[in-house]
Amino acid sequence: MLKKTFFQMHWFLGITAGLILSLMGVTGAIYSYDQQILKLINPESYTVQAENTRKLSPAELYQHFHIHDPALKINSITVAASPTASSVVNIVKKGDKHGLNLMVNPYTAEKLPEIKGQEFFKFIKNLHRTLTVGPVGKQITGACTLILIFFALSGLYLRWPKVHTWKQWLSFKPQLQGRNFIWNLHAVAGTWVFVFYIVIASTGLTWSYSWWKNGMYTLMGVEKPLENKKNESARDPAEKHTEHGSAPTQHTQRSDHAGNAVISDSIAAKKPREDRTEKSDALSPVEIHRALNQTWLGFNAQMGREYSTLTLNLPKKDDGKVEVSFVDVIPQHERARNKAVYNYQSAHIEKMELYADKKLNEKVMSSILPVHRGSFFGPLYQFFAMLSALSMPLFFVTGWMLYLKRRKQKQLTLVAKQKGLMSEVDPDATPWLITYATQTGVSEQLAWGTASSLQEAQQSVTVKPIQKLTLSDLQKFEKVLFIASTYGTGEAPDLASSFSKNIMSQSLDLSHLKFAVLALGSMDYPETFCFFGHYLHRWLEENQATALFETIEVDNSNAKAIQLWNEKLATVSQLKLKSSNIEHTFDQWTLTQRTLLNPNSLGAPAFNLELQAQHEAQWQAGDIAIVQPGNSLERIQVFLDQHQIDADAHVDSLNQSIQHALWNKNLASDIESVTNLDLLVNQLPDLPIREYSIASIPTQQVLRLVVRQKMDNSGELGLGSGWLTHHTQLRDKIHLRIRTNPNFHLIDDNRPIICIGNGTGIAGLLSLMSARIRQGYTENWLIFGERQQAHDFFYKETIQAWQNTAMLKRCDLAFSRDQAEKIYVHHKLREQADELKSWIEQGAVIYVCGSIQGMASDVDATLIEILGADVVDQLRHDGRYRRDVY
Template sequence: MLKKIFFQIHWFLGITAGLILSIMGVTGAIYSYEQPIQKWLNPDSYYVQVENRAKLTPSQLYQYFQITDPQIKINSITIAKDPTSSSSINIVKEGARRGYNMMVNPYSAEVLPEIKGKEFFAFIQQLHRNLTVGPVGKQITGACALILILFVLSGLYLRWPKKHSLKQWFMLKPKLKGRNFLWDLHAVVGTWVVIFYLVLACTGLYWSYDWWRNGMFKVMGVERPQPEMQEGKARGQNAEGQKPEHEAQHSASNPVRTSENNPNRGESDSNQRNEKKGLSVEQINLALSQTWTGFNAQVGRDYSTLTVNLPKKPDGKIELNFVDAIPQHERARNKAIFNYKTSTIEKMELYEDQKLNEKIMSSMLPVHRGSFFGPVYQFLAMLASMVMPLFFVTGWMLYLKRRKQKKLTEQARLAATAVKIDPNAKPWLIAYATQTGTAEQLAWRTATSLQEAHQPVTVKSLQHLNLDEVKNFEQILFVVSTYGTGEAPDLASSFTKKNFSQQMDLKHLHYAVLALGSREYPETFCSFGHELDRWLNANGAQPLFGLIEVDNANNEHIQAWNSALAKVTKLELQAMNIEKTFDLWTLKQRHILNPNSLGAPAFNIELQPKHEVHWQSGDIAEIQPGNSAERITDFMRKHQIFAHTPVDSLQISIEQALWDKDLTTEVEPFANMEHLLEQLSPLPSREYSIASIPSQQILRLVVRQQENSHGQLGLGSGWLTQHTALNSEIGLRIRTNESFHLIDDNRPIICIGNGTGIAGLMSLLHARTRQNYTQNWLIFGERQREYDFFYQSTIEAWQTTGMLQRLDLAFSRDQTEKVYVHHLLREQAQMLQSWIDKDAVIYICGSINGMASDVDQALIDILGESKLDLLRQEGRYRRDVY
């Protein structure tokens, strides 16, 4: 439940705040490299031709501008050691409360071209801080920074239990497709940037909320600097006396309070105060000259730039900032006070002498943009910021795909409702009978196709269909699957029992039947569909067209249904099919469960996904098998195809092209490989009950080897148990099996099965033990306890710890008279009735021939047929049989 809540919060905030965070990320990435970009854009402003003479000193530059333009009021002068770097003079300028930086040639004092791009970066800065809408925007960006922290923590929580290997956590899987690729991209890249986003969000909130800023100073153990109230209004402080944005932290590291955009600037009103205090131009010039000479002689360390602030009052002191030759970051400034009257350095505060916590709190902007941790980290932080839109886009796509694919049947239902219906058209009823959901899906897709042609359609499960509704409709389409040994699906059995024995007048009814089945069971292929068709015919109903059979959801057969419907109705119906996308899984483990058994070998198969995957206990793993190398070789020899013959259209060899083709098909003479492949249909998939749950981080199957009449291993069992090497890739897709899903409460459950049917029951019991539900009863049968007690240690551990309240075992060959699970059921008839009275739910998994039918008869004998039908209708009798 907690995970669901986090998931809902994660995606809801993602689709609401994601766009703002994307804007903040991109603008922050651009602004973090403002200085290098501006230097690149303005080489004529930042760099000069080296001359064979010394650079002009601060006093010489000051004297030059006093002569050439005495109206200029200078705040500070910055000299760079690099002979190619220009000097900078900060001057008072109307409208620039922090002064204006003027770049000058350090050899001639010529004013260099004005820096281009300042307006652009000012816009980027405002967009990043407040979306250019002032205080309201600042509140929005602050809230989004808090949401970013929640994204990071909830994302980690949602992902943490899934995978523990570094490869799964940090490696992208480019071979994935569709939603799996989007999720992998979202999750893996998200893991890469977790640290960066936490740092960006936590430091960004420094400028958003005063309470957060105070908390950071307390957590870091640094005393927060107090604002200088006497200069508050002149410096642009806010109503609380705090400097806006990152000026507060700048003041903490630099009492001189130089420019934010250029560290080489003093107070904008210093010249005015100088004149009021009585310092003449000559005195300022002398002070600058003595300071420059004296400080360079006494500083005792190299520096890259030195900023000299013009004296504020005639006390003989000048404030200086200088940056080390190799600074930790762009704001790692050292401060000094030089007394030019005594020619001594009175005070020196070196950045490197600060403690780490003090450095962090006095350099919040470099920490935020990443330069505090070095150029490599800053570059990675910039990339992390730049990819922030990726999460917004992939999150939206995942959200949309989740809505679209949550249920294909629901998708069809929603799509159908948005169409204008022809009021003169006769209404259609589409009735479906499904066991695993395929028939229901096709029913809704048929409904969508008709409603897109403006036809009124009602879709209903056969179990909820009564005879009055059959009599009231003139057009009914039946989409029905066959289950077990040729019967109706479990939930449709009540309809057949009530109605198939009755005679009624259905002459008014026009109908068609789409029958689903598998030709691998030729005796019962589409049996229920044919039985339904015969019953309708016998009662006078008129077929719109002949029954259409569908073999293993074959798309050609489905399209034949659509085409026949379009022909008889004379409507334009959109093509429909069932898309099957198989993901790549890795075969990690395979071992035999029953060595020396009298029965065929049964294997424990363990597969690991290459992507994030979810399933529920009771779901089905659909495998795409392939042909063994021997089978492909025999086929090629039979048809005289040379090894490694290329298939030009696919740019692969014929061996690769044949791996998933049905090689039992009779083929006509072919002109080329493409012609051959056109004649070969894909191999049918194979379905297996899943024996594990997602929290076990592995998908487990129980597969028994099957052999055909020629002694060859079956297609699916051979592929999984022998032909595929360990650590090879397997094509697999999870198919939901709602009719066998575990109940979500603590009612008792009775699990009955035999042989490889233990797989589906194990997934149910694993899920129940995770929920600490102990009212579990397992009845399991196989041949010999010594060899065929699958997962014995796990089952006995459950029994010992009380997670399995009852365990009854039937090993048929361990005694003279064979004992099967239905015998145990009859022996425990009173106990069974007691559990049913406590609202127990029965789950049956295993072979339909023998076990399932015998258990079904035993339940009828114990509970009564009407009671068993009621259990079916209430979802308390669930089967996964084959």
């Protein structure tokens, strides 16, 4: 439930706050390289022609502007070490606490062209932080940044632990299509940018909320600096100098200057010194010039370090101190400034604070902007941080696409359910009741197909599963169609057992009733072929019901038999009915992995198969993969040689060679003529399909099957197992489609589940438990059996990982050949009888997957022994006892 809640919040916030975050991401990416871009487009402002004379000192620059532009109020002066880098004079600008930078020629003090693009980046910064709407926008961007942290954490939580290798976590799959491609792009890209988004959001919030900023200082163990708004204008310009000043270089600045007495005299000549009052600490221009000159000479002589830029803040008080900041030749980032205080009266450095000497936590808290934009961690990290910010619209767009596809699918499902209600009904027509007895969903599919045909013919139709059929229904309706599967070794489907036991055990008067039965089965079990359908037919006739026509048998969803059903119905009803059939179109899947699961086992080899679709594929835990097997090239060649046919002979109707046309044909069928290849191909029916429980869920990006090799009486590999485990090769195409299996679907709540199975039955149980774990439900109990633990513990690492992470609460294993007395899963179930009762009392749902002969029947008998027949019947009726057995 927690995971489901997180998912709902994740997509809802994504389609709402995603647009703002996209805007913030793009603007943040642009602003993160503002310095580099400004220097690139303003070379005439940042660089000058190097001259053979020395650069003007800060005192000389101050003297120049005091004489030629006395109205300017100077905050600080920055001189760069590089001979081609301009100097910076920061002046007071109303409304801007950082002041305004004047780029000047360091040799002549001539003002350089104004920096172009500053207003653009100011707008980008404003858009990024406040959406240009002031405090309201600041609150919106702050809230969206908090949501970004939720996105990152919830996205990781929702994805965990779907896959178990770094390659699967971090690899894009461009071969995917449709929704699977969009989800893969969304999830994998989200994993890549996770760390960047956490860092960006955590630091960005320091500008939005003071409580967050204070919390950051507390978390990092750094004392928060005292706010001094009065001195802010004097302190901040030095930061702006580093942002928009000269780039660091390998050159150094030395203190070998002359002519300063002349400068001082010129200031005095221009403007005689004004005596200061006792109440004022302000310095006269001559005193400021002297302070700058002595600081420049003394600090350069004493500091003993090279630097790329050095900034002197103009002194505001007559305390003999000047604040100095300088940047190392190769700084860690653009705001890695060293700070010092120089006492020009005593001619010594009173305080030196080197950035490199700070602890990591102090560096982080004093460099929030570089951490935010990524330059704190180096240029490579900054580049990827910029790409991560630029990718925010990707998540907004893909999130919307996934939402719209999910919404469209729900709408299509609703339309399909309501389709019958939209048909016009002939008021004089006698209503039909169609009831189906299904184990794996085929009967249900045919029931709804038949209902659709009748409804389009303006007939009133009611469709019911046989377990919900009542005596009242049999008395009310005059025409009833039964579509019934035979399961296992001749039994009724699980959900039909209550009808068989409670209704068919009675003698009724059904003389008013006309019926027809469509019986589904498999000739692989000739002794019990369509047994339940025939049993149902006999019972109806014994109770005076009248058959519309004889029971129609369907072998493995044979299309001709189903078409006969449609024709018979059309004849007796005198209605024009559309064809109702089972979909036999197969999709193209690629076999990407085949691994032997049980080397050296006493049993037949069992394989883990992984397939990937060439299309958008969806299924649920518990669904079935239907595979169209094929013939090996050797078998096809034997057939061609037997009938003296050239392998390259062309089949006109299929526009392919006869060798390719025969790949899925039953070559053991009787044929009348081989003179015409088109006729030959049409005579041969397709090979029977094979069904396998799916062992994975869609979010694992592969469709996994567990297939054990079977041998026929002649010693040849079985049709399906031979095709999948031997005849096909990796990267070959597999013809496969997915059939929904609602009777084995996972419950959608957090009730406990008990998964019982043996051998390759682990497949269906794996998909169920994978889905449960994805939902965050931990009340899971696995009872699994095989031959030897050393060789037959299928998916051991996965199961043990679930145990270690407490996602699998109980696990009981029965390896029959590891001791003298054979132990099977029903023995483990009997050993845990009290625990079983406890779980059932808590609402547990039982899932059984594996062989019906032996395991499933023994488990069923043991459940009846422990719980009682009535309880087991009620569990089956309530959907709390579900089986996928074969």
